[in-house]
Amino acid sequence: MSAMRHLLDLCKRRGFLFQSAEIHGGLRGAYDYGPLGVELKRNVSQEWWNSMVYQRSDVVGIDTAIITPPAVLKTSGHVDQFTDEMVDSRLSKERFRPDKAPALKLIEQDKILPISAPDKVTAKAWEHDIRTQFAKGALITRKGKEILLQVARMEKDKIVLKKDSAAGAAATIEPTDLHIPYHGYVDPNSNSPFLTESRPFNLMFKTYLDPIDPIDKVITTTLDAQKNPSTSDLTSTRQLVDKTLHPSLTYLRPETAQGVFINYATVQRSHPHLKIPFGIAQIGKSFRNEIRLEHAIFRTPEFEQMELEFFVAPWQAEEQFVAWRKFRMDWWRYYGRNHDRIRERAHAQDELAHYSSGCVDVEYLFPWGWGEVEGIANRGDFDLSKHSEATGIKLQYTDAILMQERQAREKATGVKETSVEALARERFTPHVVESSCGLNRAMLALMLDAMEVVDEQGKVIPFPGEGDNNTTTSENAIVSKGVRTIMRLHPRLAPVKVGIMPLISNNKDLVELCTGISQSLRQELQVNVSLETQSTTIGKRYYRMDEIGTPWCVTVDFESLQDRMVTIRERDTGEQRRVSAEEVVEIVRDGLRLHPRGSSLDQQQQKTISK
Known part of the structure; x- marks a missing residue:
């Protein structure tokens, strides 16, 4: 069984995660987040x-509308340029991007x-279609499930197939005459x-703000057009049809x-204390009519983004680009455990957007391989300049201090600055x-990064294809008796922070003490x-908590009723110790600090991130 499965x-x-509308057959590419999934997503x-x-004094937040007027996306280039090339398979009817598709695989020895x-x-139906339509x-x-075509040879832009001698008269045709x-x-x-x-295939979802059904307008306009030969x-x-629908046309962003970008001037006016460089952050849903949906929540038509637009002076751009690259990599390494599974990849020159001077x-x-979870880009002044040109509104920054100094200097000297x-x-x-991070992808990556399968002795069992090249792991080893899963999420990300357990689940006194401790944790720490x-x-209850990533478990036994001492267990070490019921709050509070006291590693990370 693969790690993903x-x-x-x-x-x-x-x-954590369910297919949306599953009882109605489901909707491809749509997922609902369950009680644990919504907590993990919220924590990330x-x-x-x-x-x-x-943690910064130079960034503020914003939450903008999902429904977007065409003028905004026309100006940004999305209406004209936000497209991918699309190809359909004539057999499966699946749609995919050709630049992401693999080359042909042949069984070489038999051609x-x-x-x-x-x-x-399906194989039988496809064979019929190939014989009667495509070849x-x-x-x-x-x-079985495979259709096997005999290949005469491969050429640069075509595949030459062998003819079937049983095809009668057609068999006299040379093999070179049959190619695809x-x-x-x-x-x-x-x-x-x-x-x-x-x-070309536009990736944006259209919608219409109109009390009249747009389909009615389409039908009426089409029927009228058919009456006129021109x-x-x-x-x-x-x-x-496009002209008729345009007044009510909008897009899902x-x-x-x-x-x-369109709120830059408003934010600057309402927060005059913000001086260049400063940023505007936003978390929200976006929508793309993806050609290919894959790997559960990795690529879906509806997803959430965590984005920062950091506004800088032109001469600061490169320095800030480098600084933000490091800042974001530090964040990933802080919450991820396996640093060898996280890397930074710089875009080649032909990958860059025309307005971008750098992107990683x-x-x-x-x-399934390396996949993007975040992009950091130096976008130049493209966005603000385009919106300024389209609206006539100057989206500029004025350094009042420099201006006042110049004016005072000119007044004193009588010489104008030229x-x-x-x-x-x-x-x-x-x-x-810009820093643009996919929340859904981040959640998926962090869960895969944290998940371990261990045997009865606590030894990690690698998934097939992982670990030492000389070691092979069977699917049976992953699901055999005594094997269990531990989700070693960072405590701040864990969906459940503490599991409280009475030794005897139906004992009223034990349950009452557990309820008191859980209420203290909720009220004091809001977790x-x-x-x-x-x-x-x-x-078994400990193992259930390990499986969902709970960092601490607290057990209340009969001695606890006498001395109010409980057993607290740590997920990652399995260490258990007796502490007072009141100490539990402080232990959890300290463990949830960004940089827990006494941790030299976390102190070093704190220094790195604060630089």
Whole structure:
């Protein structure tokens, strides 16, 4: 069993993550967060907000609207340029990006092109389609779920297939006459080369603010257009429909950043104490009509972003870009355990947006490979300049101190300042350094990073494909008796901070004392506490808490009724000690500090992050 499959099973069983509308058949790419999932997601976002806003004096927050007028996204370039190339598989009808698709796989020794169907029934249907539509007369066999095509040879832009001698008269045609186009990629799921031509695909969701159903307008406009010969062709009809719908057209925002840019001047006016450099942070939902949905919450049409737009003077941009790269990598290393699974990858020149002078991705090593969890970019002044051009509103920053100094100097000397460089430092369009982190991806990465499977002795069992190259792990080893899962999340991220357990779950006095301790923790620390009263052993209850990442468990026994001493157990060490019921609050309080007292490692991290 892969790490991803193991995690998703745990998420569903313990209430982290569910498929949305599952009782109605589900909705592909849509997920609901259960009681534990919503706590973890909230904790990750709160830690980001704490680091980016509360721990700094130069960043403020904002929360902007999801529904966005076309003018904003037209100005930002999203309407015209926010597209991906799209290809459809003629067999599976799946849609995918060609630049992310794999090359054709051949069974080289036999020159066989295998096409994998999801089941035997589908394979039979696909074979029929290939024989009758896509490669008539080709030499084809079928083995279970696989369709096997005989290949004569590969050429630069086509695949030459062998002819089937049983095809009668068609068999006299030379093999070179039977070929199919090949553009260097195939359907990622089936290895099928039977594809449509690529075409641009806009990633934004359209919606309409109108009491009249837009479908009614589409039908009426189309019918009217068909009556007029000059507008009856498809292109003219489409233009008329777009024109009719445009007054009520809006979009679900594809990113949170534009909401910050269009509010830059408002924030600056309402918070005059903010001096360059300063930032505006936002956490919120965005929507993209993704061509390919994959890896559960890694890529979905509805997702949450944690973004910071940091406004700087043009001459500060590069320095701030470097500083924010380090700051964000420090954050990831603070909450992640396996630093070798976190890396920074700089974009090549041909990957950069035309307005960007630098961009790096923070990537995590997921079970399927390296995947982006955050991007840090030097965006220049593109966004503010474009919105300024479109609206006529100057989105500039004025350094009042420099201006006053110049005016005083001119008054004293009688000489006007003429230096273009000096005047440009007084009033300029800020450049922007952006940090854009996917909350859903961050949650997935941190859970995978924290999850361990251990045997009865506490030894870590690697998942298949992990660990020493000389060590192989079978699926049976992961699910065998005595093996358990521990979610070693940072205490500040853990969905449940403390599990409180009476030794005997149905003893009224023990339960009453447990309830008192849990209430103290909730009131004093405002944390999520679980009262564990299942009719099972303490050991099994400990393991259940380990599985969801609970850092501390507190057991109340009959001696506790006499001396108010309880047993507190730490998740990561398994260490147990007797403390007073009142001490529990302080132990948890100290453990939840950003930098717990007495930890040399955390003291060093504190120094690093505060620089």
